[in-house]
């Protein structure tokens with residue numbers, strides 16, 4: 001079944017819905033300030049549900065641009081609508097839009113344990129180009145200092 005959705009650039013009034021989406025569906029949610037900063041200073045797209053019975057925002061992608069590269073900062077899809085191709089569609093919109101603006105390479109970093117996201121990126125042609133040891137802290141609820149895990153670096157020429 002295809003979900004009735006619209007993928008569009010984010011606007012300032014999406015802030016609270018994005019924070020809500022991130023808190024509920026991202027295992028490592030950003031602070032409200034970080035989301036607000038991303039909305040002001042990065043390129044952002046959201047997936048809006050066109051089904052009145054569903055939550056309003058189903059996905060968010062934020063990316064930075066430096067020279068001819070664009071780096072994915074975060075993609076998050078509502079937990080209730082996963083494995084329906086929404087992340088793939090959102091990445092395609094990011095890729096096609098920045099390609100039209102002269103970007104030639106996409107970059108991203110992902111936790112080594114995030115096998116679902118890694119499968120997503122590899123399915124889109126991203127290539128593993130590096131690994132940063134002990135890059136991300138591993139948090140457990142109510143505890144800190146649990147250690148670190150590696151970041152995998154992926155790129156895609158577009």
Ligand SMILES: CC(C)(COP(=O)(O)OP(=O)(O)OC[C@H]1O[C@@H](n2cnc3c(N)ncnc32)[C@H](O)[C@@H]1OP(=O)(O)O)[C@@H](O)C(=O)NCCC(=O)NCCS
Pocket residue numbers: 025026027073074075076077078081082083084085086087088089110114115116117119120121123
């Ligand atoms: C990673 C994430 C964005 C994927 O969103 P999604 O909409 O479910 O992904 P898609 O449906 O577009 O998946 C496309 C393909 O990616 C791969 N994939 C996605 N999630 C996967 C999973 N959990 N396990 C294995 N493969 C997966 C599959 O190849 C899938 O195609 P298929 O369903 O036909 O097999 C989503 O799980 C999420 O928001 N996770 C929490 C935030 C996060 O970890 N973000 C990435 C770090 S920045």
